[in-house]
Amino acid sequence: MTYCCGILVRDGIVMIGDTRTNAGLDNISTFRKLHLFEEPGKRVMALASAGNLSVSQTVVSLLSEGIENLETGERERLTDAPTMFQAAQRVGRAVRMVHDSDSKFMENADISFDVSFLLGGQVEGRRLRLFMIYAAGNFIECTTDSPYLQIGEHKYGKPILDRAVNYETDIYDALKIGLISMDSTMRSNLAVGLPIDMAVIRRDALNIELNYRIMPGEPYFTDLRERWSAALRAAHIAIPRPPYATRPVESLPNDGIDTVLPRTGAHANAANAQLTAGQPPAKVLQQQNPKR
Amino acid sequence: MTYCCGILVRDGIVMIGDTRTNAGLDNISTFRKLHLFEEPGKRVMALASAGNLSVSQTVVSLLSEGIENLETGERERLTDAPTMFQAAQRVGRAVRMVHDSDSKFMENADISFDVSFLLGGQVEGRRLRLFMIYAAGNFIECTTDSPYLQIGEHKYGKPILDRAVNYETDIYDALKIGLISMDSTMRSNLAVGLPIDMAVIRRDALNIELNYRIMPGEPYFTDLRERWSAALRAAHIAIPRPPYATRPVESLPNDGIDTVLPRTGAHANAANAQLTAGQPPAKVLQQQNPKR
Numbered sequence: 167m168t169y170c171c172g173i174l175v176r177d178g179i180v181m182i183g184d185t186r187t188n189a190g191l192d193n194i195s196t197f198r199k200l201h202l203f204e205e206p207g208k209r210v211m212a213l214a215s216a217g218n219l220s221v222s223q224t225v226v227s228l229l230s231e232g233i234e235n236l237e238t239g240e241r242e243r244l245t246d247a248p249t250m251f252q253a254a255q256r257v258g259r260a261v262r263m264v265h266d267s268d269s270k271f272m273e274n275a276d277i278s279f280d281v282s283f284l285l286g287g288q289v290e291g292r293r294l295r296l297f298m299i300y301a302a303g304n305f306i307e308c309t310t311d312s313p314y315l316q317i318g319e320h321k322y323g324k325p326i327l328d329r330a331v332n333y334e335t336d337i338y339d340a341l342k343i344g345l346i347s348m349d350s351t352m353r354s355n356l357a358v359g360l361p362i363d364m365a366v367i368r369r370d371a372l373n374i375e376l377n378y379r380i381m382p383g384e385p386y387f388t389d390l391r392e393r394w395s396a397a398l399r400a401a402h403i404a405i406p407r408p409p410y411a412t413r414p415v416e417s418l419p420n421d422g423i424d425t426v427l428p429r430t431g432a433h434a435n436a437a438n439a440q441l442t443a444g445q446p447p448a449k450v451l452q453q454q455n456p457k458r
Numbered sequence: 459m460t461y462c463c464g465i466l467v468r469d470g471i472v473m474i475g476d477t478r479t480n481a482g483l484d485n486i487s488t489f490r491k492l493h494l495f496e497e498p499g500k501r502v503m504a505l506a507s508a509g510n511l512s513v514s515q516t517v518v519s520l521l522s523e524g525i526e527n528l529e530t531g532e533r534e535r536l537t538d539a540p541t542m543f544q545a546a547q548r549v550g551r552a553v554r555m556v557h558d559s560d561s562k563f564m565e566n567a568d569i570s571f572d573v574s575f576l577l578g579g580q581v582e583g584r585r586l587r588l589f590m591i592y593a594a595g596n597f598i599e600c601t602t603d604s605p606y607l608q609i610g611e612h613k614y615g616k617p618i619l620d621r622a623v624n625y626e627t628d629i630y631d632a633l634k635i636g637l638i639s640m641d642s643t644m645r646s647n648l649a650v651g652l653p654i655d656m657a658v659i660r661r662d663a664l665n666i667e668l669n670y671r672i673m674p675g676e677p678y679f680t681d682l683r684e685r686w687s688a689a690l691r692a693a694h695i696a697i698p699r700p701p702y703a704t705r706p707v708e709s710l711p712n713d714g715i716d717t718v719l720p721r722t723g724a725h726a727n728a729a730n731a732q733l734t735a736g737q738p739p740a741k742v743l744q745q746q747n748p749k750r
């Protein structure tokens with residue numbers, strides 16, 4: 167498994183990726199999934215991958231060696247793409263080439279063709295852009311409304327991004343929130359793990375401003391994890407307990423509750439009461455509506 | 459989609475379930491997924507369902523009408539099971555009956571046979587128990603080490619349960635944490651939604667202590683959501699920004715970074731640099747290790 171996220175804010179792009187790969191839980195390795203390409207002043211790109219490692223590696227190799235353009239006869243590499251849009255198209259074409267060559271054999275072995283990429287960066291004179299490329303080679307672009315994209319195990323780390331990031335967020339705050347998102351993912355999915363690679367690409371700077379790997383025990387990330395845990399604990403403790411009181415159910419009005427029992431159409435609790443037919447009748451439970 | 463969770467603490471069991479069903483995003487309905495059965499002083503059960511609604515409804519109907527035991531000839535209903543273990547077995551048998559009768563036809567229509575249940579409760583003279591029953595009819599039991607079980611869209615709501623609940627948690631704190639877990643799920647997955655049904659079953663009380671439905675706008679839950687949001691916001695703001703400084707990359711030592719490029723075996727950044735072969739060489743990026 168993998169977790170990578172890319173965050174696009176006014177100041178630039180943050181890319182974060184873990185490094186854990188697994189072929190079963192008994193075969194865990196470390197592979198870099200975040201690839202950085204920089205020609206200062208000319209172009210800067212960050213490519214993060216998730217999915218089957220053989221597929222993502224082959225895609226990266228194809229993008230490195232270049233793919234022949236059948237119309238022009240030229241070999242097109244990722245990094246000589248004239249725009250980020252065309253760079254994303256090249257990633258998609260490489261994915262489709264690997265699909266054409268490998269997917270049947272993988273399916274025969276019951277392995278699904280599963281890969282996805284985040285591609286962020288900027289070419290001189292062009293906009294900073296962030297894309298997500300799917301296993302079919304099609305892709306979407308990140309916009310200011312939802313200023314992040316995720317690949318791999320995205321669910322555990324999504325709530326904090328939804329709540330905390332917007333397009334105006336400071337770029338190092340975005341990095342921090344991305345690390346909290348990574349922490350949430352690592353806590354719940356063992357297949358996502360340290361080291362964590364990250365990159366910061368500032369808009370119009372046309373270089374990699376930060377290229378850093380967090381190793382186990384790294385002080386800032388350790389402190390972030392502890393602070394976040396303590397804050398969550400304090401947060402739920404500070405919320406009052408539910409005020410829903412125990413009440414004699416008979417005294418309450420019969421609210422219409424939808425039932426899943428298809429043939430009765432009756433009130434759910436009446437329907438439930440049928441389950442004890444032939445026995446002393448079960449007490450019919452009503453919905454309680456205590457006032458706060 | 460659905461999200462239901464059951465939490466087992468020393469004081470008892472909390473069960474929470476949403477009510478949203480959808481057949482595509484353009485066809486959303488409300489169905490009760492949390493079914494309560496009570497014969498005070500004798501037995502109490504809560505059954506929550508996730509998955510294909512036709513399957514879960516049919517299972518509940520079979521458990522209501524009773525399934526013939528081929529050995530004894532008796533019709534066995536969920537609520538006359540002599541123990542919770544046997545009640546869980548009955549749910550499993552009902553799931554298998556529906557699988558036998560419906561799964562082929564569903565597969566022909568490209569619909570997967572997808573269902574799961576949480577069953578919690580207690581029979582007089584027996585232990586309070588909480589089970590999760592799978593689509594194959596097999597099941598697991600909740601224990602004190604990980605004192606909760608989830609069905610449906612479980613990932614968004616899992617981090618808070620992992621962090622905040624243990625077996626000694628007060629039962630109404632467990633209910634509160636379950637509601638935070640539900641809130642996290644609803645924020646990230648539109649297919650989980652209000653109203654929310656909940657039940658509290660106190661150990662050895664043999665009744666439903668609380669049976670409550672949260673409707674949209676309900677004051678306590680609205681307040682809980684706002685407090686949780688504000689606390690998360692405060693929590694991430696209180697964490698310092700990453701100290702990883704921008705540094706001239708040339709001055710740093712060449713750290714060994716694993717590469718996904720299969721044929722070179724070389725340093726990732728050296729390999730990345732190949733991508734610009736034939737052009738002015740890209741600057742080789744090194745890992746930065748600033749001290750805090």
